[in-house]
Amino acid sequence: xxKLLYALACLLPALPVQAGxxxxxxxxxxxxxxxxxxDPAQHRSYAALALEPEYFKExxxxxxxxxxxxxxxxxxxxxxxxxxxxRELSWIHAARDWETNIGISKVYWxxxxxxxxVDVINQTDAVVNEDGEDKLGQPMAKLTLIxxxxxxxxxxxxxxxxxxxxxxxxxxxxxIPISDNPLYESGARDLHTDFAARWSHxxxxxxIGVSHFTxxxxxxxxxxxxxxxxxxxxxxxxxTPFYEIIHQTSLDLQAVYGGWLWKLEAVVRxxxxxxxxxxxxxxxxxxxxxxxxxxxxxxxxxxxYDSRGDDVDPADTLTGQPFFTSAFQNDLVxxxxxxxxxxxxxxxxxxxxxxxxxxxxxxNLEASRRLGDNWKLSLEARGLKNIPxxxxxxxxxxxxxxxxxLARYF
Amino acid sequence: xRIPDRLLPALILCLLPLGxxxxxxxxxxxAIAVEADRRDTGFGDYTSDVKMIxxxxxxxxxxxxxxxxxxxxxxxxxxxxxIFDEPRDVQGTALLSFTHKEGPDDQWLYxxxxxxxxxxxxxxxxxxxxxxxxxxxxxxxxxxxKYTYKYLRDETLDGLDVFVFxxxxxxxxxxxxxxxxxxxxxxYKERKIEYYDRKNALLKxxxxxxxxxxxxxxxxxxxxxxxxxxTGKSTRLLQSNYQFNIGLTDRDFDKNSLKRAR
Numbered sequence: 001x002x003k004l005l006y007a008l009a010c011l012l013p014a015l016p017v018q019a020g021x022x023x024x025x026x027x028x029x030x031x032x033x034x035x036x037x038x039d040p041a042q043h044r045s046y047a048a049l050a051l052e053p054e055y056f057k058e059x060x061x062x063x064x065x066x067x068x069x070x071x072x073x074x075x076x077x078x079x080x081x082x083x084x085x086x087r088e089l090s091w092i093h094a095a096r097d098w099e100t101n102i103g104i105s106k107v108y109w110x111x112x113x114x115x116x117x118v119d120v121i122n123q124t125d126a127v128v129n130e131d132g133e134d135k136l137g138q139p140m141a142k143l144t145l146i147x148x149x150x151x152x153x154x155x156x157x158x159x160x161x162x163x164x165x166x167x168x169x170x171x172x173x174x175x176i177p178i179s180d181n182p183l184y185e186s187g188a189r190d191l192h193t194d195f196a197a198r199w200s201h202x203x204x205x206x207x208i209g210v211s212h213f214t215x216x217x218x219x220x221x222x223x224x225x226x227x228x229x230x231x232x233x234x235x236x237x238x239x240t241p242f243y244e245i246i247h248q249t250s251l252d253l254q255a256v257y258g259g260w261l262w263k264l265e266a267v268v269r270x271x272x273x274x275x276x277x278x279x280x281x282x283x284x285x286x287x288x289x290x291x292x293x294x295x296x297x298x299x300x301x302x303x304x305y306d307s308r309g310d311d312v313d314p315a316d317t318l319t320g321q322p323f324f325t326s327a328f329q330n331d332l333v334x335x336x337x338x339x340x341x342x343x344x345x346x347x348x349x350x351x352x353x354x355x356x357x358x359x360x361x362x363x364n365l366e367a368s369r370r371l372g373d374n375w376k377l378s379l380e381a382r383g384l385k386n387i388p389x390x391x392x393x394x395x396x397x398x399x400x401x402x403x404x405x406l407a408r409y410f
Numbered sequence: 411x412r413i414p415d416r417l418l419p420a421l422i423l424c425l426l427p428l429g430x431x432x433x434x435x436x437x438x439x440x441a442i443a444v445e446a447d448r449r450d451t452g453f454g455d456y457t458s459d460v461k462m463i464x465x466x467x468x469x470x471x472x473x474x475x476x477x478x479x480x481x482x483x484x485x486x487x488x489x490x491x492x493i494f495d496e497p498r499d500v501q502g503t504a505l506l507s508f509t510h511k512e513g514p515d516d517q518w519l520y521x522x523x524x525x526x527x528x529x530x531x532x533x534x535x536x537x538x539x540x541x542x543x544x545x546x547x548x549x550x551x552x553x554x555x556k557y558t559y560k561y562l563r564d565e566t567l568d569g570l571d572v573f574v575f576x577x578x579x580x581x582x583x584x585x586x587x588x589x590x591x592x593x594x595x596x597x598y599k600e601r602k603i604e605y606y607d608r609k610n611a612l613l614k615x616x617x618x619x620x621x622x623x624x625x626x627x628x629x630x631x632x633x634x635x636x637x638x639x640x641t642g643k644s645t646r647l648l649q650s651n652y653q654f655n656i657g658l659t660d661r662d663f664d665k666n667s668l669k670r671a672r
Contacts, residue, residue, distance in 0.1 A: 256516075345499075
């Protein structure tokens, strides 16, 4: 990985000598768990500090842009959560009807709120937050063609990033530790070069995107390796991520009508056992100016489907059969977003994901407001309820948590 | 903005000396709006730097710094892109608006932390822009076809001869029943607007000052002061560094351009 970064840095053209701009944020974070942890190695409270500066430089009348955005987070207990990353190190060149982006960058295609199915370019930085919205920087060479009939993005993605998982003291996490030595389908391991292409277009009230990805899938299956299972004690010492070559085609669609925003993400993926079909779709309806006030209230309803179900017998996993640990199989998302539209940009999002097959509920609350001109205070609460014993998330049951974040922007 | 054929009679009407015409107040009001639009036609594109100073009832201030880009569109509403510089936590956030003569406007918001381009429901026009006293519908392109009109009277305002007319938003999602506009007779620029809420009570007053002329034709206000009479809050919007005809194209107002906004 490090070699790759140096190579990419060399690819960047000689930068103009004038200095650019530094900006960014430093965030202090406290997380508390009201309930006793399942594992004595875990804790009731965690503190963390995150630094995300950004260097930005433009030249050639804004047709060339350079961005460098390192990221560093230090966690008081979880060694895996303490990590650094280069979120962005990219050179964008924009011409009249085409654009290139070379370096490390992030790509977001999704439209729905609860699940992020179509975003396949970047690996999820899962230790930062469970919501799947934090991503590791991905090396890429991207060519964008802008035409009357839409925008075409072509990606060459050299190099693969492993998903981050909580360490032994981390919380929440699965009860069985996850191995630091993943398995790959490709002999090139994390140096396999992946490809992706996307067509997107805005037509009146509709935004549509169709994408295809071929390469090492960002979402691993897991295997129990020979030796990790002890038949005498019937315990598993660790599970190992298995990154396979996948072929994934996706559709994302958004339509606006008055206060309605209709959203759909649909994915078909081959390469990880049976063909996987997944879908997230729904709406957000916004009531503007409740009771003649400035407050907007948005109602969110989404349905999540995933064909991954009970196709793997738990007994077979002990003989090396790969399995998934997560999937929204048949779930309903209900949420409400309150936007106060005040000077402090106060907002609150409350949501619940209900497993329609009796697998419990996931509760989420996110609120934030600005303090003064340069500070921002955020609150986040998450918890699972009524999770059955046989559910993969059973070990998360006592991990209801409350997090307070105070960020200083500079 | 090309003038629709059906407005031509109204345009001809307004070229006649007002006061001696036999037009109805509605026709006269429309004629004034059409003439104001005609005088601002042909600007092509322009950019400006914007500072908003928000003040609450207790006098506490907070500041917004934004950059604005605008593109004239022939035959439809204009396009604009607004990039936020301050407050710092929303730095790099950018709003793309395509206004339309008829039907709802199209709007997308770019969130730089996620690198997400988010479509915005088109009903939000009456909502506050960045917590200020300006609603989205106050700052987007004021297309002639978005209102019906009624001429009220001639008046003198701060020593200027002005037309006073009412305009009524056609969009039922507008936060206003009506607006009263004071427009100077010499340059056809707004000097004052009173906004009446859905209950037809006076909500806000906007005063335009410090006009400068650009390219020997286009007048732009550098100071817009909005007072909310119902809450006691105010917002002063200061525009500077106007630059006309810098060669912006549709390409500077597409979703890709949002990701490069900064």
